Amino acid sequence: MSSPMPKPPADRPYSVKQNTVIAECGEMRVLDITLAPGECVPWHLHPGTADYVICLRGEVEIREINPDRVTTLRALDRYVVAEKQPHTNVNASAADCQFLVVQGPGKVEFRPLPKLDQRA
Numbered sequence: 001m002s003s004p005m006p007k008p009p010a011d012r013p014y015s016v017k018q019n020t021v022i023a024e025c026g027e028m029r030v031l032d033i034t035l036a037p038g039e040c041v042p043w044h045l046h047p048g049t050a051d052y053v054i055c056l057r058g059e060v061e062i063r064e065i066n067p068d069r070v071t072t073l074r075a076l077d078r079y080v081v082a083e084k085q086p087h088t089n090v091n092a093s094a095a096d097c098q099f100l101v102v103q104g105p106g107k108v109e110f111r112p113l114p115k116l117d118q119r120a
Helices: 114-117
Strands: 017-023 028-035 040-045 051-057 059-064 067-073 078-080 087-090 097-103
Touching: 028 040, 028 087, 040 114, 051 059, 051 067, 059 078, 067 078, 078 087
Parallel strands: none
Antiparallel strands: 017 028, 028 097, 040 087, 051 078, 051 097, 059 067, 059 087
């Protein structure tokens, strides 16, 4: 019996090189995201969960506001974005970056913040 094909998250209204749900249950989700050079996840927040980000390869910048902060992760670096914290994930390097995002526990929700997208 073959395993089901990974799928993109249904609540993500944007496109990047790869955005795959690798595990999901009622109050938790794990995403495998790859950004090509210059790509970013649009500004957003999660009202009921934190993002636990683990960089697998390349470099990913996590940009936050209130307070303004940029955190650069390299392979095996980890970072937690608190719930309700506006943020974006940006590949500012010349190579692909890949990272896991563990969301939960709590209601997993992606709330876009389009007015902030020009900041990325």
